[in-house]
Amino acid sequence: MRFLKLFLIFSFLFSSITFSNEIEIKDELGRVVKIKENVERIISLQPEITRIIVAIGCGGKLVGKDYFVHKHDHIFYSIFPEGKTLPLVSRSGADINLEFIIKLNPDIIFVSPTDSWMVDKIEKYSKIPVLALSSMGSFEKLKEEMKLMGVITRKSERVSELINYFESKIKFLEGRVSVEEKKPRVYLSFWSSLIRTPVHYEPVNIAGGINVAEGLSPSYEGTVGTVVSIEKIIKWNPDIILIHGNYPPEERTITVESVLSDKRLGSLGAIKKKKVYYTFGFWFWWDPAEVLFETVYLSKLFHPSRFSDIDIVKEGKEIFKKFYNESRTFELLFKRLKCNEWKIK
Amino acid sequence: MNGKSNKRIKIGFLLIIILPVLVSIISLLIGSYPISFKDVLKTFLSIFSSAGLKEIPEVYRDIILKIRLPRIILALTVGASLSVSGASLQALFRNPLVNEYILGISSGAAFGASLSIVFFGKGFPVELASFIFAFIAFYSVLFIAKGTGSDVISLLLTGVIVTAFFTSLLTMVEFLANPYSLQSLFFWLMGSFSLAGWKEVLYSLPFMFIGMTFLFLYRWKMNVLSLGDEEAKALGLNVKLEKLLIMIATTIATSSAISATGIIGWVGLIIPHISRMIFGVDNRKVIPASAFIGATFLLLADDFSRGITSFEIPVGIFTSIIGIPFFIYFLKKSGKLWA
Amino acid sequence: MKVKVRELFFSYPNFTLKVKDLNFESSKITSIVGPNGAGKSTFLKCLCMINTGWKGAVLINGEDLYGMKGSKRAQIIGYVPQEQNLIFNFSIIDFVLMGRTPYLNLLSKPSKKDLEMAEEALKFVGIKDYKGRGILELSSGERRLVLIARTIVQEPEILLMDEPTSFLDPKHEIEIMELIKSLSAKMGKTVILTLHNLDLAIKYSDNLVFMKEGDIVGSGRTQEVLSEEILEKVYDIKMKIVEINGHRVILR
Numbered sequence: 001m002r003f004l005k006l007f008l009i010f011s012f013l014f015s016s017i018t019f020s021n022e023i024e025i026k027d028e029l030g031r032v033v034k035i036k037e038n039v040e041r042i043i044s045l046q047p048e049i050t051r052i053i054v055a056i057g058c059g060g061k062l063v064g065k066d067y068f069v070h071k072h073d074h075i076f077y078s079i080f081p082e083g084k085t086l087p088l089v090s091r092s093g094a095d096i097n098l099e100f101i102i103k104l105n106p107d108i109i110f111v112s113p114t115d116s117w118m119v120d121k122i123e124k125y126s127k128i129p130v131l132a133l134s135s136m137g138s139f140e141k142l143k144e145e146m147k148l149m150g151v152i153t154r155k156s157e158r159v160s161e162l163i164n165y166f167e168s169k170i171k172f173l174e175g176r177v178s179v180e181e182k183k184p185r186v187y188l189s190f191w192s193s194l195i196r197t198p199v200h201y202e203p204v205n206i207a208g209g210i211n212v213a214e215g216l217s218p219s220y221e222g223t224v225g226t227v228v229s230i231e232k233i234i235k236w237n238p239d240i241i242l243i244h245g246n247y248p249p250e251e252r253t254i255t256v257e258s259v260l261s262d263k264r265l266g267s268l269g270a271i272k273k274k275k276v277y278y279t280f281g282f283w284f285w286w287d288p289a290e291v292l293f294e295t296v297y298l299s300k301l302f303h304p305s306r307f308s309d310i311d312i313v314k315e316g317k318e319i320f321k322k323f324y325n326e327s328r329t330f331e332l333l334f335k336r337l338k339c340n341e342w343k344i345k
Numbered sequence: 346m347n348g349k350s351n352k353r354i355k356i357g358f359l360l361i362i363i364l365p366v367l368v369s370i371i372s373l374l375i376g377s378y379p380i381s382f383k384d385v386l387k388t389f390l391s392i393f394s395s396a397g398l399k400e401i402p403e404v405y406r407d408i409i410l411k412i413r414l415p416r417i418i419l420a421l422t423v424g425a426s427l428s429v430s431g432a433s434l435q436a437l438f439r440n441p442l443v444n445e446y447i448l449g450i451s452s453g454a455a456f457g458a459s460l461s462i463v464f465f466g467k468g469f470p471v472e473l474a475s476f477i478f479a480f481i482a483f484y485s486v487l488f489i490a491k492g493t494g495s496d497v498i499s500l501l502l503t504g505v506i507v508t509a510f511f512t513s514l515l516t517m518v519e520f521l522a523n524p525y526s527l528q529s530l531f532f533w534l535m536g537s538f539s540l541a542g543w544k545e546v547l548y549s550l551p552f553m554f555i556g557m558t559f560l561f562l563y564r565w566k567m568n569v570l571s572l573g574d575e576e577a578k579a580l581g582l583n584v585k586l587e588k589l590l591i592m593i594a595t596t597i598a599t600s601s602a603i604s605a606t607g608i609i610g611w612v613g614l615i616i617p618h619i620s621r622m623i624f625g626v627d628n629r630k631v632i633p634a635s636a637f638i639g640a641t642f643l644l645l646a647d648d649f650s651r652g653i654t655s656f657e658i659p660v661g662i663f664t665s666i667i668g669i670p671f672f673i674y675f676l677k678k679s680g681k682l683w684a
Numbered sequence: 685m686k687v688k689v690r691e692l693f694f695s696y697p698n699f700t701l702k703v704k705d706l707n708f709e710s711s712k713i714t715s716i717v718g719p720n721g722a723g724k725s726t727f728l729k730c731l732c733m734i735n736t737g738w739k740g741a742v743l744i745n746g747e748d749l750y751g752m753k754g755s756k757r758a759q760i761i762g763y764v765p766q767e768q769n770l771i772f773n774f775s776i777i778d779f780v781l782m783g784r785t786p787y788l789n790l791l792s793k794p795s796k797k798d799l800e801m802a803e804e805a806l807k808f809v810g811i812k813d814y815k816g817r818g819i820l821e822l823s824s825g826e827r828r829l830v831l832i833a834r835t836i837v838q839e840p841e842i843l844l845m846d847e848p849t850s851f852l853d854p855k856h857e858i859e860i861m862e863l864i865k866s867l868s869a870k871m872g873k874t875v876i877l878t879l880h881n882l883d884l885a886i887k888y889s890d891n892l893v894f895m896k897e898g899d900i901v902g903s904g905r906t907q908e909v910l911s912e913e914i915l916e917k918v919y920d921i922k923m924k925i926v927e928i929n930g931h932r933v934i935l936r
Contacts, residue, residue: 072524092520093527192528195539195657227657229539230412231377234404251525264411264542267404284524439771562790569785571772575765578734580838581758581786626772629793 025148027132028113029222035129039107039152043089045096045118047073048135048285049110052146054080055162055288055323058153063104064089066096068284074248074336075287078329102126108152112285113222134285137200137224139170142288165322166292170206173299176306177208184302185210187238187270189254190281191225192247194262195233198224198282203291204242207298212236224282230264240302241270245278249338277301278342289323290333354630357623361637365421368644372417375652378408385409416541419549420647420660421640423602424612426553428639430595431613432620432631433560436567437591438500444614445599448500449507451608453482454600455534456511459518462533463526472552475604480596482507487592536607536661538647549605556598557636563591564628571628609661611668612639618671685745685760685841685874686710687731694730694738701726701898703740708842708891713868713875715885718895719919724878725766727895728844731876732763744842758786762840764831766847773818776811776830777802783837798837805833809863825856832863842874843867849881857881861888882934886910894918 021037042058044050045066053059065086069076077083089104090096096118101109106128111118113132122130135142143163150159186209188197197213201224204211216226243254256276265271279301280294293316300307316334317327334340373385380388388401388409431444445451457478461471490503519527560567566587570577577584599613620634646663687708694701701723708714716724729735731742733749742749744760752760762783774782780802781794788794806814809829822830828848835843848864849857861884868875868890879885885892886906893903896918902909910932915923924935 094516094519192525193540196528227539229377229651229657231408234408234412235378247525251523253525253529264407267402267407436772439769565785565788565793566790568774568778569782572782573769575729575734576763576768578754579732579758579761579763579765580782581755583754626774627778 023148023151025131028134028136029116029119029132031119031132033129033131035108035131035152037152038154041104041106042108042110043101043104043106044110045090045115046110046112046133046285047076047283048142048287049133049145049149050076051079051287051289052149053153054083056146056149056153056155056158058149058155059083061153062086063106064101066090067092073283074246075329075333078332079324079326096121098122098125102128116222132222134224137198137202137282139166139202139206142286142291143167146288162288162323166288169292169319170295173206173295177206177299177303180208180303180306183208183210184239185212185236186240186242186302187212187233187236188242188244188279188281189259190244192244192252192254193227194254194259195228195230196225197228199226200224201281203279203295203298206295207302209240209298209302212238234265234268237268238270239275241268241276242279242281242298243276244281245337245339245342246280246283248336249341278337278339280337289320289330293319293330354624358630358634361634361641365637365641365644368641368648369417369421372420372644372648373409373413375648376408376413377651378404380405380408389414411542415543415546416538416647417644419541419546419605420538420644422546422550422553423606423609424616424639424641424643425636426557426598426602426639427609427612427643428616428620428635429557429560429632430599432617432628432635433563433567433591433595434613435617436571436628436631437588437595439571439573440500441618442614443500444611445595446508446608446610446613447504449482449486449504449511450479450596450599451603451610452508452511452515454479454603455608456482456515456518457600458533458604459515459530462530463518463522470548471604472549472601476552476597476600478511479600479603480593482511483592483596533607536609537650537657537659538606539651539657539659541606545605549601552597552601556594556596556601559594560591560598561632561636563587563594564632567591567628567632607659607661609643609664611664611671612643615668615671616642686743687842687874687876688741688743689731690741690743692727692730692738692740692742694726694735699723699726699898701730701738703727703900706893706900706903708874708876710874711868711872712890713864713877713888714891714893715889716876716878716893716895717880717882717885717918718901721897722895722918723898724895725846726898728763728846728876728878732761732844733757734763755786758838758840760840761842761844762835762838764828764835764843764845764848766850768827768831770819773820776806776814776817776819776822779819779830780805780834780837783834786838801837802833805836806830808836809833810859824851825853825859828852828856828860829863832860832867836867836871840873842876845875845877847878847880849879849884857884864888886932886934 022034023037024032024034026032040061041063042053042061043064044053044062047068050069053062059080059082065083065088067088067090069083070088089101098121102125109122109128109130111130111132113134116132119130119132122128133145135145143166146159146163150156186204188201188204188211190196190198199213199216199218201211213226213228218224219226241259243256243259256278259265259276260271260274270276279298280290296310296315297312300310300312316330320330321327373389374382384405388405391401391406392410427445434443434445434448435441454475457474457476458471461469461474465474486500486503486507490499519530522530566582569580569582570584570587574584616639617631617635619638620631624630624634647660650658650660650663689703689706692701692703716727718724726735730738749757781798784794784798784801809832811826811829811833819827819830848860852860864875865888867873889906891904892906892909894901894914901918902914910925912923912925921936926933926935
């Protein structure tokens with residue numbers, strides 16, 4: 001009897017160790033990919049995914065880093081100092097060191113849907129599963145990503161914790177905003193151009209605004225941006241213009257000042273009332289903490305009377321502490337982007 | 346084909362001068378923001394008299410005078426500039442397949458402009474870096490091809506090599522650029538008029554006009570140069586100097602166009618051919634004709650690119666769609682091209 | 685217009701042109717003859733500055749050719765090439781008009797007077813129906829005539845012609861030579877030719893210059909300088925000079 005018990009225990013343990021389940025995921029490029037349920041070695045060439053992995057405490061599973069988090073990410077090394085020792089697997093947006101990646105033997109590779117060529121290249125030379133994932137400007141998708149990360153790293157509990165926090169904050173904002181009858185119409189000037197705009201940017205929607213470009217087709221598959229024209233912007237006559245503020249101030253050409261002084265836009269109400277502000281915007285997709293904070297910020301911006309009791313800086317620190325266990329990073333970001341000039345009270 | 350009657354030529358010229366004016370008027374009506382013809386006219390006339398100023402909504406004035414008008418002017422001038430340059434290069438190199446792209450001028454200009462955008466910032470005039478590198482690229486092609494006899498094959502091959510070189514330099518610039526500059530660079534490289542405003546017009550127009558004026562004045566000498574170096578020398582021309590001056594003028598005209606709007610291809614190749622098909626090979630007619638026909642052509646292409654779809658297709662795509670079949674057609678007809 | 689050549693020295697890989705002392709008589713026809721590679725065309729091209737970088741002096745009525753401004757030189761010296769590589773099919777009249785280039789500055793274009801001169805020149809060389817035809821549509825003989833017409837409107841005192849009879853059939857050869865003769869006789873031009881055809885050279889030239897391997901072997905009046913010795917020296921084969929009906933003919 002005792003022998004049978006032991007046998008059952010062993011075989012149960014044995015099966016759970018050797019039998020890894022496979023999940024089927026459909027990525028943003030429409031590809032259906034089978035991945036192991038439990039991964040130990042991850043390469044993420046998609047900074048949004050990288051952030052999530054760090055936020056859920058699995059930064060240790062990363063075996064390489066891409067050029068973006070190394071060179072252009074304002075806060076990556078602050079939230080994940082260990083990242084400094086990770087080897088670099090790409091040097092620019094147009095170049096991945098495929099041999100090196102294969103040598104690192106990852107269980108899975110994440111890429112941005114805007115880099116479909118990376119998918120082709122990796123699939124051509126290796127059997128490592130590649131997923132092209134991104135939130136594409138939607139919170140639903142962001143949450144799905146987080147859930148997926150939770151499943152494959154066995155950190156579902158932590159993910160649930162973060163998602164609950166996220167959702168409760170969103171609910172809070174929506175609650176206050178829904179009372180408002182008038183929703184401001186908002187135009188987003190992103191990606192260093194007056195005429196490039198995202199066709200879907202959920203923070204604006206949650207914060208009780210209307211993205212005037214909502215519903216337009218993106219320029220090509222895998223991206224969320226499109227190109228409009230100045231006449232179109234004038235035709236829309238938005239109440240508020242938001243400018244992509246994730247670029248450090250010294251690098252921005254499209255600035256609040258340049259837009260306010262653009263003679264072609266002089267007839268717009270937003271210009272006349274000086275309702276031109278910075279917001280964060282994508283920074284090669286999202287950082288979950290940053291985008292949550294952005295939603296709070298926009299809510300207060302669109303409906304100041306409803307959120308007069310909210311201290312933005314305090315909120316930001318709290319959010320970042322929840323995701324990354326410290327709020328120093330938030331201060332770093334705030335300083336880097338000179339958010340104190342953004343009229344945040 | 347050559348003894349075209351004077352009358353026919355005069356009518357032809359009248360037509361090609363009226364055409365850009367007509368197309369410009371139509372272009373003023375095209376755009377996302379609907380404005381009636383009457384209102385367009387009123388707005389336009391309000392430039393000259395401040396009488397009707399108050400009636401016209403501010404937004405109409407902004408759209409007509411600050412968005413559409415500069416864009417139209419830029420499209421006309423760039424079209425003329427690229428066409429005149431193309432015609433001049435074809436006379437200079439005695440070959441109808443030559444154009445600014447093949448000779449490396451375009452990629453040199455693009456590299457110079459991108460270098461300026463990415464590294465020198467807003468303070469530095471894009472046109473200057475654009476011109477310098479366009480000239481370097483052009484000169485390199487000539488220098489390298491010189492030993493091999495400057496017949497068209499060696500010229501084309503050398504052009505391909507130099508173009509590839511500057512394109513890879515451009516890639517290097519992209520590699521080193523920060524994400525912000527990179528975004529604006531990509532956008533610019535596509536070749537479009539979508540951000541054209543009075544600023545772009547004022548910065549690039551003078552140079553295009555300087556280049557075009559010079560080439561216009563030189564149109565007779567281009568005839569002589571197209572006979573060949575020896576005969577041109579025998580007729581008293583300082584061939585080396587004249588060629589250099591024409592090179593500089595075409596580079597100014599082309600690079601200032603490119604620095605304003607990015608690379609727009611094929612215009613310099615096909616418009617001179619159309620001019621020759623109508624007016625014959627005499628550059629006294631081909632140069633001005635190319636200017637007018639080129640202006641109309643590019644303006645029409647731009648109208649299409651912003652009028653057809655809700656989002657803007659870069660105008661360079663239209664000129665390619667029309668230009669490439671033309672190119673193939675000319676290639677096949679090569680022998681009788683200049684009849 | 686007297687042309688004096690002193691110590692002309694021009695070299696390029698595997699060839700050196702040396703002309704020590706040579707005069708071309710004014711208003712006369714001088715033919716430069718010699719075997720292939722003697723440097724006849726090269727010499728001619730030096731005289732109209734197509735070849736540059738030569739050393740020495742060429743004096744046109746006492747004035748140094750080298751320092752002369754291009755347009756001025758082209759008003760004095762006209763050049764008719766042997767071959768052309770024409771690409772563009774210019775109309776015949778436009779083609780001839782290009783001969784007026786030395787008289788045009790940047791801002792001026794051919795005038796009515798220039799046009800009349802072009803028409804006159806075409807008449808002189810015997811091209812009648814040129815309207816509506818392009819230069820590429822002509823036979824080589826006609827094209828040669830048009831070239832001469834173009835050179836005429838340059839109003840040069842000196843005419844240089846490189847193998848004006850090449851690629852022509854006998855009838856047209858004679859036509860061209862008669863035309864050249866009248867250019868010298870009627871218009872008083874100093875004509876310097878290179879000729880392959882010795883018989884034509886003898887028949888039509890007042891003076892001959894013999895060249896071989898870049899050197900002047902002999903020069904002078906046709907009757908005086910022509911001899912079987914100099915022919916053998918220049919052409920490396922024995923030839924016989926025979927007189928038929930008052931004309932001297934070369935037998936090989």
